[in-house]
Amino acid sequence: MTTVQTHSPPTTGSPDHAIRPRRALPRWLTSPLAARLTSYVAGLLLWQLVATIFDRFPAPLEITSFLVGEVAEGHLVSNFAVTLNRFGQGMLIAVVIGVILGILIGSYRGAEAFLNDINVVGLAIPAVIWALLATMWFGFGDRAPIVTVILSAVPFVTVNVAQGVRAIDPRLGHMSAAFGVPASRRLRHLTLPAIAGYVFAAIRFAVMSGWNGILLSEWFGATSGVGWRARYWYDANRMPGFLAWVVFFIVFMLLVDRGGLGAIAKRSFRWRDGDAAGTTDIVTERV
Amino acid sequence: MATVTIDKLRKVFPTATGGHVAIDDVSFEIADRQFTSLVGPSGCGKTTLLNIVSGVECPSAGEVSIDAEGHQARIGYVFQEPRLLPWRSILDNMLYVQRTRDDATVERCRNYLELVGLRGAEDKYPAQLSGGMQQRAGIARAFSVEPDLLLMDEPFSHLDAITARSLRAHLQELWLETRKTVMFVTHDVMEAVELSDEIVVLAPGGRLHELIPVTLERPRRASDVAVARLKADILGRFEQLEQQKMVTQ
Amino acid sequence: MSTAPTLVEEARDRSDRTRRRLRLAGLVVAGYLVAFAVWEFASSTLFNPYVLPGPVAVLGTTWELFVSGAALFHFGASIGKIALGFTFATLIGAPIGVAMGRSPYWRSFFHDPMMVAGNVPGLTYAVFGLVLFGISDVGPVVAVTLVAMPYVALNVCEGVEGVDPHLLELSAVYERPFGAVVRHVLVPSVAPFAFAAVRYGFAMAWKVGALTEVFGGASGIGFQIKHAYQEFSVTGVLAWTAVFVLAMVLIEKVVLARLEARFFSWRGDV
Numbered sequence: 001m002t003t004v005q006t007h008s009p010p011t012t013g014s015p016d017h018a019i020r021p022r023r024a025l026p027r028w029l030t031s032p033l034a035a036r037l038t039s040y041v042a043g044l045l046l047w048q049l050v051a052t053i054f055d056r057f058p059a060p061l062e063i064t065s066f067l068v069g070e071v072a073e074g075h076l077v078s079n080f081a082v083t084l085n086r087f088g089q090g091m092l093i094a095v096v097i098g099v100i101l102g103i104l105i106g107s108y109r110g111a112e113a114f115l116n117d118i119n120v121v122g123l124a125i126p127a128v129i130w131a132l133l134a135t136m137w138f139g140f141g142d143r144a145p146i147v148t149v150i151l152s153a154v155p156f157v158t159v160n161v162a163q164g165v166r167a168i169d170p171r172l173g174h175m176s177a178a179f180g181v182p183a184s185r186r187l188r189h190l191t192l193p194a195i196a197g198y199v200f201a202a203i204r205f206a207v208m209s210g211w212n213g214i215l216l217s218e219w220f221g222a223t224s225g226v227g228w229r230a231r232y233w234y235d236a237n238r239m240p241g242f243l244a245w246v247v248f249f250i251v252f253m254l255l256v257d258r259g260g261l262g263a264i265a266k267r268s269f270r271w272r273d274g275d276a277a278g279t280t281d282i283v284t285e286r287v
Numbered sequence: 288m289a290t291v292t293i294d295k296l297r298k299v300f301p302t303a304t305g306g307h308v309a310i311d312d313v314s315f316e317i318a319d320r321q322f323t324s325l326v327g328p329s330g331c332g333k334t335t336l337l338n339i340v341s342g343v344e345c346p347s348a349g350e351v352s353i354d355a356e357g358h359q360a361r362i363g364y365v366f367q368e369p370r371l372l373p374w375r376s377i378l379d380n381m382l383y384v385q386r387t388r389d390d391a392t393v394e395r396c397r398n399y400l401e402l403v404g405l406r407g408a409e410d411k412y413p414a415q416l417s418g419g420m421q422q423r424a425g426i427a428r429a430f431s432v433e434p435d436l437l438l439m440d441e442p443f444s445h446l447d448a449i450t451a452r453s454l455r456a457h458l459q460e461l462w463l464e465t466r467k468t469v470m471f472v473t474h475d476v477m478e479a480v481e482l483s484d485e486i487v488v489l490a491p492g493g494r495l496h497e498l499i500p501v502t503l504e505r506p507r508r509a510s511d512v513a514v515a516r517l518k519a520d521i522l523g524r525f526e527q528l529e530q531q532k533m534v535t536q
Numbered sequence: 537m538s539t540a541p542t543l544v545e546e547a548r549d550r551s552d553r554t555r556r557r558l559r560l561a562g563l564v565v566a567g568y569l570v571a572f573a574v575w576e577f578a579s580s581t582l583f584n585p586y587v588l589p590g591p592v593a594v595l596g597t598t599w600e601l602f603v604s605g606a607a608l609f610h611f612g613a614s615i616g617k618i619a620l621g622f623t624f625a626t627l628i629g630a631p632i633g634v635a636m637g638r639s640p641y642w643r644s645f646f647h648d649p650m651m652v653a654g655n656v657p658g659l660t661y662a663v664f665g666l667v668l669f670g671i672s673d674v675g676p677v678v679a680v681t682l683v684a685m686p687y688v689a690l691n692v693c694e695g696v697e698g699v700d701p702h703l704l705e706l707s708a709v710y711e712r713p714f715g716a717v718v719r720h721v722l723v724p725s726v727a728p729f730a731f732a733a734v735r736y737g738f739a740m741a742w743k744v745g746a747l748t749e750v751f752g753g754a755s756g757i758g759f760q761i762k763h764a765y766q767e768f769s770v771t772g773v774l775a776w777t778a779v780f781v782l783a784m785v786l787i788e789k790v791v792l793a794r795l796e797a798r799f800f801s802w803r804g805d806v
Contacts, residue, residue: 035644113563178364179384301549
């Protein structure tokens with residue numbers, strides 16, 4: 001007698017085979033937005049915990065009065081305006097210099113031999129040294145912060161642009177040579193568009209470095225700006241004031257990166273059909 | 288127009304183990320307005336020879352002279368891949384390699400695009416065109432500089448058979464209209480018989496094996512009996528060459 | 537069956553290559569010489585030797601630091617804190633990275649905190665290191681931990697995401713035990729990314745560690761820089777900066793680049 005194997009669904013009601021449906025967590029709790037919000041809440045709780053353990057570390061509530069006060073008294077806008085003005089000037093110069101150096105290093109072995117080691121040293125020198133030196137050389141005023149930004153940012157722009165130049169498809173270069181395209185046209189139509197994406201990645205990293213640099217420069221030797229204001233509270237021994245400015249600083253960075261730089265980077269790669277430039281958000285330093 | 292004379296050409300590439308001879312004492316001539324194919328298996332130095340003729344590489348010994356009736360020869364080059372600037376439109380790609388940028392030049396570029404059947408694609412980006420269309424643009428680009436000498440490096444090898452056949456027909460038409468001096472590299476003997484006036488056969492190691500004139504009437508179609516017969520004949524000789532190679536290795 | 541290159545041709549190629557290498561080496565040397573010349577000019581003419589000591593004075597002092605063993609001692613102190621910081625960063629960051637790689641919920645959860653941690657200016661760590669921990673070695677270690685953690689987390693996350701699912705399927709089909717899967721599939725896939733975190737995060741960690749030492753360290757290169765600054769010795773500051781830069785460049789070029797080559801050799805790409 002043949003036995004027929006059957007597979008049939010388990011009978012309901014039996015305590016051994018019943019499938020107890022798992023109550024899934026509601027959507028609003030597990031969505032990405034919810035995850036982010038939860039992380040902020042968790043972050044605040046963690047902050048409060050640290051503030052409780054270390055009584056010199058300001059608690060979230062302590063700094064809110066400072067946050068509000070600085071905004072209300074106009075200190076936020078005025079100091080950010082000053083710092084951004086200096087930062088913008090410095091970054092503009094740094095990008096121009098960095099792109100030129102980067103193209104030279106990436107295109108010519110000779111230029112690479114001549115300049116590369118200096119650039120490596122430039123990448124290695126911490127921003128605090130540039131800030132100290134610039135203050136000694138230029139005293140108080142706008143020049144020291146601007147020079148600090150330039151010195152901190154140029155190596156990053158250079159290194160990334162050089163990488164971009166090396167990444168250009170050599171076959172396009174060969175095609176240009178075979179057709180005898182003059183160097184100036186090659187620069188305009190081949191090199192510059194090809195490295196555009198890398199220039200934006202470079203700017204992102206340069207901004208991080210330059211922003212750190214200007215903060216330090218203003219900390220040591222300025223009479224206005226974000227760094228100076230943070231120093232003001234530190235000297236007055238008001239740690240909540242200091243931390244409030246750190247918060248302003250970080251929030252600004254996040255907004256700029258989210259809003260401005262990320263979008264520009266994507267657009268510069270438009271012709272590649274939506275291929276994103278950098279996938280990591282964090283600064284990577286390359287030597 | 289141009290005559291190309293290759294005289295005792297030799298090219299050695301330095302390698303870690305001594306040196307690799309890419310071209311070994313090759314001499315031949317390409318007459319004005321002649322379509323010459325270079326045929327041979329991989330590693331026989333065809334592309335290297337083309338690079339030397341175009342000036343991108345230097346020979347180790349020997350000479351290549353291009354006589355273009357007094358002036359500096361203008362050279363057009365078609366590659367295996369289209370090699371278009373991906374961030375520029377097709378028309379801009381054409382203009383990238385021109386000597387001048389005036390209205391006459393722009394008009395000329397548009398005409399050549401039309402000749403290869405790409406009218407309407409001038410403002411598109413390369414990524415928006417198919418592989419065959421991109422390669423057609425590459426061919427139009429080479430013709431549009433109105434070269435004295437046209438160099439082509441296996442331009443159809445990366446295309447599917449159907450597209451390749453269509454492009455070969457386009458190329459024959461264009462060539463019959465303009466009668467350029469052409470140096471055409473291919474590993475496909477069929478292609479060479481269909482298109483050329485003379486076939487230069489290179490052997491592995493960069494030696495010149497033989498020169499085969501092709502005197503069939505034009506326009507030629509792949510389906511012509513005479514063409515097919517000649518193909519079979521030449522293929523036979525290739526098979527012999529391969530047999531010899533296998534015996535002596 | 538090809539004729540070999542002639543002896544004359546081989547000799548000519550060799551001399552071409554040697555000439556090219558000499559030319560490049562010459563340019564490297566020229567680069568250094570020009571840099572020192574500019575430095576000397578800035579020191580003696582543009583500014584003055586008090587505000588900017590010339591290369592001879594600074595390099596001389598740097599040499600003395602090495603010879604006396606001070607450089608090595610404080611370098612050891614600094615690098616020890618970096619190593620400790622990275623260890624903690626890995627212990628905290630790797631699990632975060634794994635969570636982020638395997639679950640979209642945790643990815644969204646941790647993304648912003650990691651960004652914040654990566655964007656906190658070094659000055660903040662430096663000041664709070666001093667304020668919370670006083671003059672001690674704890675501040676720098678905490679600073680390095682917090683700075684390196686996002687690198688580790690993000691890189692491990694990428695590594696986990698990049699584990700070839702086919703390899704995991706294969707392991708399941710052959711019923712390999714979990715420990716073996718971890719050892720032979722997960723760790724080799726993730727290791728390069730963990731290493732990338734160290735490789736790229738090192739420079740950042742080195743700088744932040746030094747900055748924290750400048751403000752409130754009890755030993756290390758940053759501590760020596762602060763010491764020199766307080767004694768108004770610009771030469772001292774620059775000499776210790778030179779030690780800092782040399783150490784960083786050596787570690788990056790010699791240690792990390794070599795390890796990177798070893799780690800990435802199985803990938804077969806550049």
